Amino acid sequence: MSDRSQKRRDLTVAEIKAAARSLLVASGPAGISLRAVARDMGITAPALYRYYPALDSLILDLATDLHVELRLACEAVRDELPADDHVGRLIAMVREFRRWVLTHLSEAALMFGPPLPGVDEFHQQCEDLTHAGNQFGMIFIEPMLALHAQGRLPVRDALASQFDIPAEVYTYFLARWAQFYGLIMAEAFGHLSWAVDDATELFEAELKAVTESLLR
Amino acid sequence: MSDRSQKRRDLTVAEIKAAARSLLVASGPAGISLRAVARDMGITAPALYRYYPALDSLILDLATDLHVELRLACEAVRDELPADDHVGRLIAMVREFRRWVLTHLSEAALMFGPPLPGVDEFHQQCEDLTHAGNQFGMIFIEPMLALHAQGRLPVRDALASQFDIPAEVYTYFLARWAQFYGLIMAEAFGHLSWAVDDATELFEAELKAVTESLLR
DNA sequence: TCCTGACGTTAACGGTGTTCACTAATCTAA
DNA sequence: TTAGATTAGTGAACACCGTTAACGTCAGGA
Numbered sequence: 001m002s003d004r005s006q007k008r009r010d011l012t013v014a015e016i017k018a019a020a021r022s023l024l025v026a027s028g029p030a031g032i033s034l035r036a037v038a039r040d041m042g043i044t045a046p047a048l049y050r051y052y053p054a055l056d057s058l059i060l061d062l063a064t065d066l067h068v069e070l071r072l073a074c075e076a077v078r079d080e081l082p083a084d085d086h087v088g089r090l091i092a093m094v095r096e097f098r099r100w101v102l103t104h105l106s107e108a109a110l111m112f113g114p115p116l117p118g119v120d121e122f123h124q125q126c127e128d129l130t131h132a133g134n135q136f137g138m139i140f141i142e143p144m145l146a147l148h149a150q151g152r153l154p155v156r157d158a159l160a161s162q163f164d165i166p167a168e169v170y171t172y173f174l175a176r177w178a179q180f181y182g183l184i185m186a187e188a189f190g191h192l193s194w195a196v197d198d199a200t201e202l203f204e205a206e207l208k209a210v211t212e213s214l215l216r
Numbered sequence: 217m218s219d220r221s222q223k224r225r226d227l228t229v230a231e232i233k234a235a236a237r238s239l240l241v242a243s244g245p246a247g248i249s250l251r252a253v254a255r256d257m258g259i260t261a262p263a264l265y266r267y268y269p270a271l272d273s274l275i276l277d278l279a280t281d282l283h284v285e286l287r288l289a290c291e292a293v294r295d296e297l298p299a300d301d302h303v304g305r306l307i308a309m310v311r312e313f314r315r316w317v318l319t320h321l322s323e324a325a326l327m328f329g330p331p332l333p334g335v336d337e338f339h340q341q342c343e344d345l346t347h348a349g350n351q352f353g354m355i356f357i358e359p360m361l362a363l364h365a366q367g368r369l370p371v372r373d374a375l376a377s378q379f380d381i382p383a384e385v386y387t388y389f390l391a392r393w394a395q396f397y398g399l400i401m402a403e404a405f406g407h408l409s410w411a412v413d414d415a416t417e418l419f420e421a422e423l424k425a426v427t428e429s430l431l432r
Numbered sequence: 433t434c435c436t437g438a439c440g441t442t443a444a445c446g447g448t449g450t451t452c453a454c455t456a457a458t459c460t461a462a
Numbered sequence: 463t464t465a466g467a468t469t470a471g472t473g474a475a476c477a478c479c480g481t482t483a484a485c486g487t488c489a490g491g492a
Binding site: 109112114137159171173177183185189191192194201202 | 244245246321325328329330331346349353372375378387389390394395397398401402404405407408410411412413417418421422425
Binding site: 005009012043044046047050 | 469470471472473
């Protein structure tokens with residue numbers, strides 16, 4: 001395959017993903033259909049099989065892109081703060097995480113909702129996505145590592161770490177991750193609306209409590 | 217309509233929901249289809265419109281039933297403990313919440329995942345479900361009210377309460393709700409598997425930390 | 433007894449993912 | 463330059479899906 005046709009191919013793939021993205025935004029994860037993508041591109045549906053073996057693959061690819069996009073958004077706000085303000089950078093990234101999710105509800109549903117067809121199938125397919133998810137998680141672990149080095153991380157019982165990360169940091173990260181993942185997704189999926197109109201206060205209170213629990 | 221035919225009608229509705237439930241378990245939320253339900257019942261799909269105006273209504277009804285089932289499961293383990301052991305009852309219910317979700321992944325995806333078609337549509341439809349969700353939340357609020365009466369609830373800044381509940385209890389409940397909703401759903405949806413093989417340790421550590429933070 | 437209403441049917445419309453056979457164009461190599 | 467191989471795309475078809483409409487059929491109540 002020549003470079004020229006490879007470029008052209010990459011361009012088509014990008015166009016497919018763009019069309020799928022706009023369908024996702026307009027109609028939610030279930031609104032993504034090969035026929036609609038093809039229609040928007042002025043093409044027939046079977047042609048898309050030259051680029052993706054199935055609809056699932058396209059959705060998976062899209063999810064990977066979205067993870068990268070979210071990570072870049074968080075890194076952007078992080079980099080506006082001094083490199084040694086680890087707490088401030090963490091807070092900014094968590095706030096941006098929430099802001100991005102709340103302004104990209106459809107995308108968040110795809111990324112953080114339950115796996116679509118069968119639970120097992122998704123796990124087998126998403127090794128690439130795991131990598132993108134890994135990178136996203138890592139931007140939160142980094143400041144925690146720095147805080148740990150300064151002895152400022154309040155650690156409880158440490159779990160066995162699966163990565164090349166001190167067990168205390170790993171444990172602390174998992175607890176915070178689950179806490180804010182849950183808070184943000186509950187709000188985004190509407191599972192908090194029965195209890196509270198605007199979850200901002202709750203979110204900020206949690207953030208404040210975590211911040212204050214950091215030793216200085 | 218006579219009582220006899222009403223009974224017959226209720227029986228058919230129950231059969232429809234049972235078929236839908238088994239499809240949900242077998243193939244996930246997306247596996248629920250009117251045609252498959254009808255096929256399993258030895259009937260044609262349009263006949264189902266005598267009982268539900270659309271597929272969404274059936275799914276909504278199913279979700280309501282599931283909320284009730286989950287609440288009853290939690291209440292069952294709660295009632296095995298002394299009525300004055302509020303902390304113990306809370307722990308037992310949270311553990312049962314997690315156990316039920318992990319053993320009913322498809323049901324949990326339907327109940328706690330992102331709303332299926334459009335976010336707004338779901339909110340308008342789910343007033344009954346809100347009620348069932350309300351009842352579910354209430355079983356956790358009750359022990360907290362009891363603990364609060366004993367002055368054992370560690371309260372921070374209190375949010376404005378939307379219910380006939382002391383603001384401190386309301387605030388504490390929301391924080392714990394989001395924390396464990398998030399932890400359990402992250403695990404159930406596989407969004408923790410990149411970081412940890414078995415989240416039991418993490419879950420129990422969080423539970424222990426919360427328990428120990430309760431004043432006595 | 434009639435007849436009304438509930439229950440179920442078949443047929444159809446438009447939508448979906450996916451496969452297959454085929455054409456047209458483009459790129460590669462002798 | 464020309465012949466062959468690869469690629470992109472098409473159209474028809476299959477098997478699903480939700481939903482609507484028109485049509486039977488049968489039990490219950492006046």
